[in-house]
């Protein structure tokens with residue numbers, strides 16, 4: 208340990224157990240989290256490379272960590288390992304000509320958005336956690352969010368990166384080139400690799416012109432089937448800039464906290480937006496209103512007011528913390544091809560009933576990506592067992608419907624037992640070969656994904 212401390216700038220390495228404690232878990236609060244040997248707060252690429260060279264030499268595990276908002280246990284510390292935090296790596300430069308930004312991984316998503324907005328530009332990916340998650344964590348999990356239904360996910364905006372490999376080698380992949388087909392598509396290999404293949408120390412991000420003003424539609428439905436039918440009818444008609452869903456539990460949990468007049472009697476609520484240019488935003492919103500009414504909405508509200516629209520978006524973003532007030536959450540991220548969305552949502556309701564647990568469903572509905580939130584009391588052993596049974600059954604259901612166990616949060620430690628069922632033996636073996644080639648001593652985030 209002493210030689211690692213000597214290789215890094217003073218104050219980079221934390222070994223105080225009280226301080227280490229705060230770096231053991233991410234938002235998934237994995238009870239199996241280990242006790243790390245130390246936390247390294249890297250100030251730059253050289254610190255990351257020095258740490259990995261040392262760890263590789265001594266066969267010590269390294270868990271990369273952004274802001275610790277992950278929901279799959281990917282940033283869970285391992286016993287005797289190093290937590291490598293990027294929180295001090297926060298530089299950004301913006302190039303308005305190519306519409307790109309070069310950012311270090313520790314900057315929060317919201318800070319990236321604010322910095323590029325000063326140049327009249329927009330970085331679209333917007334996880335609900337945008338104010339508390341790092342851009343490096345977003346790239347490592349291929350984060351999604353609310354505007355992905357129209358604008359895509361993090362992978363669609365990563366043009367290049369600098370990444371430090373397990374043995375400390377620093378490589379640069381891609382760059383500020385809007386087209387580049389030289390060599391294998393290695394940049395994309397690292398997007399979504401959840402800290403298991405390398406540590407991302409810099410990202411080159413593609414930017415768009417500022418988003419036009421949005422029109423917002425909020426619709427309540429008396430049945431889940433009406434709500435999911437309306438979702439498919441909207442996506443079959445136009446391309447909204449947001450199409451989000453909350454079920455009755457989430458509506459009431461949000462309303463308890465925010466008091467904004469949501470329909471507490473509804474089985475499901477849609478928040479949909481359009482950012483089509485000029486008058487077309489209003490026109491698209493009117494079409495969405497008509498579709499919701501046709502599909503049996505009990506209430507439909509349409510606003511052009513940006514603050515009102517933002518308030519409904521904020522309410523949807525707040526759904527996870529609001530439902531968390533009801534108990535400890537096991538948080539799912541299952542997704543299906545859109546035509547199977549209704550089967551997934553009604554199937555989850557059946558799983559909740561069978562296991563006698565509350566499962567609230569919120570969704571980036573336009574992507575077919577749902578977040579069933581399984582509420583339980585961890586001091587009640589029987590309930591916890593039922594909650595874990597439901598957790599597995601929901602992933603089994605998603606796989607059976609041709610879907611995925613994770614749309615945007617990643618596999619981490621919580622979902623890895625189900626990955627072989629989704630990918631099959633050949634793809635698992637290929638994944639293992641790639642991991643072994645890049646990290647032969649398996650020091651990078653061991654126990655995550657594989």
Ligand SMILES: Cc1cc2nc3c(=O)[nH]c(=O)nc-3n(C[C@H](O)[C@H](O)[C@H](O)COP(=O)(O)OP(=O)(O)OC[C@H]3O[C@@H](n4cnc5c(N)ncnc54)[C@H](O)[C@@H]3O)c2cc1C
Pocket residue numbers: 233234270271272273274275276277278280281282293312333334335336339340341342343344345346347348349350351352353401402403405406407408527528615616619652655
């Ligand atoms: C309330 C709430 C709402 C959320 N909503 C969304 C949402 O809408 N969409 C969404 O996609 N996610 C959402 N999330 C999940 C989470 O915010 C994202 O997964 C986010 O991308 C994690 O970023 P982070 O910086 O916190 O990463 P961490 O939790 O620190 O790490 C996540 C993973 O990335 C790895 N990692 C982190 N930084 C690096 C790096 N520089 N190099 C290599 N590997 C690295 C870690 O090892 C870990 O495996 C939500 C979370 C919360 C708490």
